[in-house]
Amino acid sequence: MGVRLSEQTWPTLISKVRLGRDEYRVVRPARALRHAMLYEGRLGAELSVDKRAAVVLAMAWGLAARSPHSLVYLPLRTARPADSANQERLLDLVLLHHRLAFPVSRWKRVRALLGAGAPHGVRLPPQAFRRRADAVGEWEYAGKGYSPGDALVAAFAGASGLPSSLRAGGA
Known part of the structure; x- marks a missing residue:
């Protein structure tokens, strides 16, 4: 039996960061994800997660898809990973x-200004990712049609910006 996201509560920290006239709301996990890793591999960006981290990732995706004012x-x-050659x-x-x-x-700059939070x-509504019968490539999210692409993904490296697989012309 699968995990029901609507029955989960994701403990998060919320920070507000101001850069000039713009203010950003940043939501992040209250506890570190111990078994999740995103890295640039031979084939581009690769994500490795365990079951708990997959639930957090799904909750984060759902929040981003329905919260147009949050990062x-x-x-x-x-x-x-222990077997990594670094x-x-x-x-x-x-x-x-x-x-x-x-x-x-x-x-x-936003990341550098994050406070304690x-x-x-975070709780997602029941039937958060329900497939709409009348649309191809569209999903229904809590009664509103949206495309899974409504939540954009950006993977950020430490000092050098986007990985090559996510830069213009990448996958």
């Missing part, structure tokens, strides 16, 4: 709604 930040650069370029994952129109160039619990 959902999953700090994954600290993970490294050759992978580790990445963080930031999910956001396309309407936010967040300039990727601002992420490092206020504790918050």
